[in-house]
Amino acid sequence: MPLLIDLLSWALILVGGAFGVIGGIGLLRLPEFFSRIHAASITDSMCAPCIIAGLMLQSGLTLVTVKLAFLVVFLFLTSPTASHALAKAALHGGMDPGRTRRLDGEAEG
Amino acid sequence: MSFFEHYNYHLAIVLAMIGLYTMISRTNLVKKVAGLNIFQVSVFILFISLGVIEDGTVPILSPDHEVYSNPLPHVLILTAIVVGVATTAVALALVVRIREAYGTVEEDRVHEQDDAL
Amino acid sequence: MDTVVDILLLAFLAICAISILRLRDLFAMTMMFGLFSLISAGLFTTMDAPDVAFTEAAVGAGISTILILATLAQTSRREQATPARSKLVPLAVVWVTGAVLIYGTADLPAFGDPEAPVHNHVGPHYIQESGKEIGIPNVVASVLASYRGYDTLGEVVVVFAAVVGVMSLLGLRRRPPGLRPARGKPDPNDVLKVIATMVVPVILLFALYVQFHGEYSPGGGFQAGVIFAAAIILYALVFGLDKARQVIPPKVLNRLPAVGVLIYGGVGVVTLLLGGNFLEYYALAEDAKTAQHMGILFIEIGVGVTVASVMLLIYFIFSERGRGKRPDEENSDGDGDGDGDGEGAVSRDAGGTA
Numbered sequence: 003m004p005l006l007i008d009l010l011s012w013a014l015i016l017v018g019g020a021f022g023v024i025g026g027i028g029l030l031r032l033p034e035f036f037s038r039i040h041a042a043s044i045t046d047s048m049c050a051p052c053i054i055a056g057l058m059l060q061s062g063l064t065l066v067t068v069k070l071a072f073l074v075v076f077l078f079l080t081s082p083t084a085s086h087a088l089a090k091a092a093l094h095g096g097m098d099p100g101r102t103r104r105l106d107g108e109a110e111g
Numbered sequence: 112m113s114f115f116e117h118y119n120y121h122l123a124i125v126l127a128m129i130g131l132y133t134m135i136s137r138t139n140l141v142k143k144v145a146g147l148n149i150f151q152v153s154v155f156i157l158f159i160s161l162g163v164i165e166d167g168t169v170p171i172l173s174p175d176h177e178v179y180s181n182p183l184p185h186v187l188i189l190t191a192i193v194v195g196v197a198t199t200a201v202a203l204a205l206v207v208r209i210r211e212a213y214g215t216v217e218e219d220r221v222h223e224q225d226d227a228l
Numbered sequence: 229m230d231t232v233v234d235i236l237l238l239a240f241l242a243i244c245a246i247s248i249l250r251l252r253d254l255f256a257m258t259m260m261f262g263l264f265s266l267i268s269a270g271l272f273t274t275m276d277a278p279d280v281a282f283t284e285a286a287v288g289a290g291i292s293t294i295l296i297l298a299t300l301a302q303t304s305r306r307e308q309a310t311p312a313r314s315k316l317v318p319l320a321v322v323w324v325t326g327a328v329l330i331y332g333t334a335d336l337p338a339f340g341d342p343e344a345p346v347h348n349h350v351g352p353h354y355i356q357e358s359g360k361e362i363g364i365p366n367v368v369a370s371v372l373a374s375y376r377g378y379d380t381l382g383e384v385v386v387v388f389a390a391v392v393g394v395m396s397l398l399g400l401r402r403r404p405p406g407l408r409p410a411r412g413k414p415d416p417n418d419v420l421k422v423i424a425t426m427v428v429p430v431i432l433l434f435a436l437y438v439q440f441h442g443e444y445s446p447g448g449g450f451q452a453g454v455i456f457a458a459a460i461i462l463y464a465l466v467f468g469l470d471k472a473r474q475v476i477p478p479k480v481l482n483r484l485p486a487v488g489v490l491i492y493g494g495v496g497v498v499t500l501l502l503g504g505n506f507l508e509y510y511a512l513a514e515d516a517k518t519a520q521h522m523g524i525l526f527i528e529i530g531v532g533v534t535v536a537s538v539m540l541l542i543y544f545i546f547s548e549r550g551r552g553k554r555p556d557e558e559n560s561d562g563d564g565d566g567d568g569d570g571e572g573a574v575s576r577d578a579g580g581t582a
Contacts, residue, residue: 116338122238128326129245136318139307165340170367180276181351197390204397
């Protein structure tokens with residue numbers, strides 16, 4: 003049984019790390035600002051909760067698990083809000099999601 | 112002078128030098144304040160590295176552990192961090208006033224206007 | 229394994245610092261600055277210093293970043309290119325200083341060495357005696373509040389002096405010129421307002437938890453004060469400066485830093501009047517440990533009150549100074565409404581969204 007918990011938490015932490023790397027690659031390679039926000043929010047919504055779930059399995063039924071659960075709830079509340087605020091600020095600042103803009107500033111129709 | 116015994120100190124000094132270079136080579140006053148903060152944080156890292164004990168743990172007394180890291184550098188750096196933010200606040204207030212008085216926050220232009228008086 | 233993590237984090241810090249050096253767009257530089265503080269907080273955690281990490285994350289990634297943003301809203305967003313100014317002299321100075329310092333660290337003890345001189349004097353004394361004399365598990369809190377109480381008094385007074393300095397530089401203009409009335413109807417379903425309404429009470433509760441649980445876990449007055457101020461600043465960013473000013477009326481807020489310092493010094497005076505030395509908590513009660521607990525409790529409250537009110541006051545002063553400015557050719561915050569507080573998209577009502 004402890005072996006199963008260890009394996010599961012290893013798997014979750016590795017999967018979380020993989021999501022983090024995917025989010026990072028997406029942040030660099032996606033063409034346009036609003037799609038890059040999506041890539042960044044993958045890190046907040048998948049990478050951190052997976053890693054925290056792995057840590058929760060490792061610490062069993064203690065106070066630490068409750069605190070980690072609070073952490074996940076708080077992250078779920080605030081990180082999508084941060085992405086929303088970012089997108090709203092970009093719209094307000096004049097960025098138009100209808101036209102894609104490459105990283106070097108060249109606009110495509 | 113082995114690298115692996117002192118790597119923390121060397122890397123902290125590298126950070127300090129980056130902060131120092133930002134402060135003395137850039138003319139924008141806000142950037143100088145940011146460089147000052149980089150320098151401060153690197154000094155904190157140097158100090159805290161001095162207090163680490165191998166196989167020690169967080170200095171909160173608990174029945175499971177025997178060896179604790181030295182709490183004294185932690186206390187001194189706590190004070191230093193708060194004093195650092197106080198310094199940053201006053202420095203930024205000065206930058207705002209300079210902007211209102213001279214119309215710019217670039218050091219060169221400020222000196223030009225002063226020399227032209 | 230610790231070595232690898234340390235070197236990785238320090239490498240990230242160096243990359244952040246170089247990008248702060250080279251970025252021309254100062255808003256991007258501010259974000260990298262916040263990231264720099266956060267990574268250094270992670271580094272402090274791996275070096276067994278959670279109190280320091282807590283304070284650095286709250287103060288560096290929170291308050292300092294906000295203050296730089298508030299300053300940038302009133303100055304220009306881009307750094308002008310340095311004209312024909314020789315980079316050789318600064319480079320030479322930096323290389324020489326760095327080389328001398330690295331040569332100087334050759335005599336330092338090895339990283340993590342238990343026999344280092346710094347661990348042979350008061351360090352072990354604090355760890356061994358703190359449990360018996362003071363009885364709180366967090367040794368850093370007991371050293372900060374009891375063994376080194378004078379230093380902490382000086383620190384609180386420095387924070388107070390900072391707010392006096394900022395007030396005298398920026399805060400004496402009574403009515404900002406050209407103050408614009410709020411436009412549009414506020415949208416109660418706006419995502420930011422809903423989330424902020426849910427999250428601000430939790431943050432305030434957490435600040436109180438950190439304040440009073442700081443004797444058993446990392447925490448204490450400074451961190452609690454900063455978190456409290458951060459909650460009210462979040463409220464101000466989402467709902468507007470005027471509503472946030474009503475949370476604590478200016479008359480009260482302007483006097484709170486002094487009240488905090490007064491509480492701290494007052495504890496010292498009370499111990500004097502009760503027959504002990506200044507800040508000698510043993511005079512406060514019969515039982516030694518109870519007396520220490522009472523003394524630490526009161527001074528941490530003083531510290532928390534001062535730090536919270538100072539951070540909040542500095543933010544309000546910076547924001548109000550930036551109100552009512554006309555956008556000029558150097559101020560390119562894209563806002564266009566002369567508001568100048570730089571957080572245009574967040575603090576405006578829904579009537580202004582695109």
